[in-house]
Amino acid sequence: MRIRIAAPAVLAATALSVSLLAASPASAATVRHQGGLHLGYIQYDSPGRDNRSNSSLNAEWVNIHNSSRSTVQLKGYKLKDNTGYTYTFGSYKIGAGKTVKVRTGKGRDASGVRYWGRGSYVWNNTSDKARLVKPSGSLQDSCSWTRADRGYKNCH
Numbered sequence: 001m002r003i004r005i006a007a008p009a010v011l012a013a014t015a016l017s018v019s020l021l022a023a024s025p026a027s028a029a030t031v032r033h034q035g036g037l038h039l040g041y042i043q044y045d046s047p048g049r050d051n052r053s054n055s056s057l058n059a060e061w062v063n064i065h066n067s068s069r070s071t072v073q074l075k076g077y078k079l080k081d082n083t084g085y086t087y088t089f090g091s092y093k094i095g096a097g098k099t100v101k102v103r104t105g106k107g108r109d110a111s112g113v114r115y116w117g118r119g120s121y122v123w124n125n126t127s128d129k130a131r132l133v134k135p136s137g138s139l140q141d142s143c144s145w146t147r148a149d150r151g152y153k154n155c156h
């Protein structure tokens with residue numbers, strides 16, 4: 001009789017631990033990046049055929065978003081792919097709540113947009129990992145994708 005009463009208690013305890021496990025990935029996501037500076041949307045597969053034209057190269061881009069409450073100076077921050085290709089920011093202040101887009105091709109830097117200046121694509125269409133590295137060399141944020149992401153990834 002005692003055993004029959006104990007069984008529902010075990011089930012209840014199991015259900016509780018399952019709900020705790022289900023909650024943990026969400027809390028891990030909120031602390032994934034430090035200081036509010038993080039990778040946002042990434043258009044890793046340029047729409048249309050990869051013909052290496054400058055407009056196609058510039059249709060491949062990474063957004064970096066500042067969700068902190070203060071302006072961040074990006075000078076010395078690096079954006080890296082899996083191969084080791086690296087874009088290093090010059091002096092650029094990203095305001096609180098603002099986004100800066102780093103396009104792969106050539107162009108004139110302006111507010112909200114930086115140009116890597118490459119003559120070939122950087123982000124692999126099948127799978128790759130973007131890394132945002134601090135001037136100190138430590139990792140600020142990273143985001144990876146696979147073919148299943150269909151050309152576009154939301155890393156927020």
Ligand SMILES: [Ca+2]
Pocket residue numbers: 044045046060121122123124125
């Ligand atoms: Ca690409």
